[in-house]
Amino acid sequence: MSLPINNSNINNNIKYRIKSQNINNSSKNSAVKNNTVKSRQSFGAAADVLTSVFKWCDANPVGGVIAIDIVSTDIPRTYIDLKTAGPAAAVETVRREFSGTFVDCIMPGFIVLGAGKLLNSAFMKKFNTDMTSSWASSEALDKLASIYKPIATSVSTDKTRDFVKNTLNSIKGFNTDAWVDFAEKIPKNKMNEIIDKLTGIINNDKLSRKETQKALNEIYKNITHETSCSNTIKFKGDKKEYGSNLADLLRDTVELGRKFKNDKIISNLDDFIKKSKKMLTAKSLIGLAITIPIAMSLQSINRYLTRKKYKVEGAPIYKDFEKGNANHKKMDDKEKKIFWGEKILASIGMTGLAALSLKKKPSLSMLQFNGLFPSMDQCRIISLVTFISRLFASEDKNELREAFIRDAISFASFYFMGALKVLQLCLKNTIKM
Known part of the structure; x- marks a missing residue:
């Protein structure tokens, strides 16, 4: 005796099971893909954090x-x-x-900052300027003054921009195993953009210290992105490396660039540099x-x-x-x-x-x-x-x-x-x- 078999129901059940299985497999694959994407996103976020930490340690070794x-x-x-x-x-x-x-x-x-506050009037009274919070080294003072000197006596209509341009075009950075010429490595349009931004910071005396630093951080990020250089730099023609890193040089370029707009300083530039170092x-x-x-x-x-x-x-x-x-x-x-x-x-x-x-x-x-x-x-x-x-x-x-x-x-x-x-x-x- 045979059982009555409903082929239509069986086929429908098979189709339903296959469809359900496909849906389940699709859901599982989708879940796996989502987990993979999430894992990649998490790893990417972690990598970004670590990269930021490495860059910060590179720019701020003592920190x-x-x-x-x-x-x-x-x-x-x-x-x-x-x-x-x-x-x-x-x-x-x-x-x-x-x-x-x-x-x-x-x-x-x-303590040094406090000492600078007490000493400023004794050293800077003649120039009517405040060098209390200046951190420019003797090397930075000499180097940046030497770049500005010929510009000061020129007929240029934008001496600040010329100062920034000549400074950035004079720099080389060490990238893993070779020296990189910033003027050659950074595309011309990008370099002009960086020069304009840095010039704008110098000319805008109303910027707060926080705003100035934020703008400098952006410029620093653009330069390091193009050159992969930050910690070890030197000026063209110099045999030895520059004593400070790129971040400090950008800071000093802005700080001294603003000072160089002071007529009392420019008319006595050598004396200003001498007393600043003292x-x-x-x-x-x-x-x-x-x-x-x-x-x-x-x-x-x-x-x-x-x-x-x-x-x-x-x-x-x-x-x-x-x-x-x-x-x-x-x-x-x-x-x-x-x-x-x-x-x-x-x-x-x-x-x-x-x-x-x-x-x-x-x-x-x-x-x-x-x-x-x-x-x-x-x-x-x-x-x-x-x-x-x-x-x-x-x-x-x-x-x-x-x-x-x-x-x-x-x-x-x-x-x-x-x-x-x-x-x-x-x-x-x-x-x-």
Whole structure:
């Protein structure tokens, strides 16, 4: 006996199932595509963020050091000391690491700014101008003045534009493995657009500092997009590299371009440049003269606060510190003498590390502040003082060894390699994980 079969229903069911399956497959494929698109968008957004971070660190090396130091050093060391040695060690670590970052990299520029405010009338009264917040280096003052000098005596109807044009057309930038001539690399119409914008900024004295910086950032972005050069530049005909980066040069071009419109300055240009350099040196030395003693005293103050709170002698690097620190032993005169010698040797080692990290021979120009943040070389000098003071504040051999290793690693990673390389290594290791 056979069952009655409805072929029409079966065919309809098969068609429905096939259609449903196709719809489901289509939905799944669509979902996969959407997820792929979203993943690509997320990756693209992350890549854009990382690119922005790399560019910022490249243009602001000390700012990169500060940010990476806080995230990768200050916070982790505080956490580790809290877990391994207790709250006394953690509190001292917080004070040591964060105060060190502040004094070494942030505070000096504000002291120099204040010194400039006090010195301006003494140096600039003759020219009726304010150089308080000027960060143009001696090299920038000489170079930009030499470009403007022949223009000042010319019959040009737009001397500011000629100054900007001659400056930009004189620059070369280093791109990976070769020097790039800006005048040749940047298309003529694009270069004229950049020149016009930069000239407009100089001529518009009513622009606020924030508006000026925003406009300069746009010009910087356009130039680096065309040339892929930002950090290492030089002027045509010069054998050595220019001491500042592209961002600083654009800043100084605008600042001095505005000053060069002052008749009192142009009629005494050589004297203006001479006094500007003297003022820069004076305010920089005042800033360092105040900063370095503070850096030297940081760890002693830090240890004093720890003793005052816990009423315990010795270094808070041991687990039992709050209970009396049984690990601390008083040294006799012979042991103190040997320990003092060990501190001196450790300090010599740290000084040698600092000397090797310097990119050029020490000079007076190295001490000049060319921005609100100290230069990398200035940070190396101030940090060296800070690190040596920590070595001499050590109370036993274990603390001396710990201080030397800890700060030598910090010195090597940030001041030898630079923030950008450290960030790249961190990213590389993270991706591998």
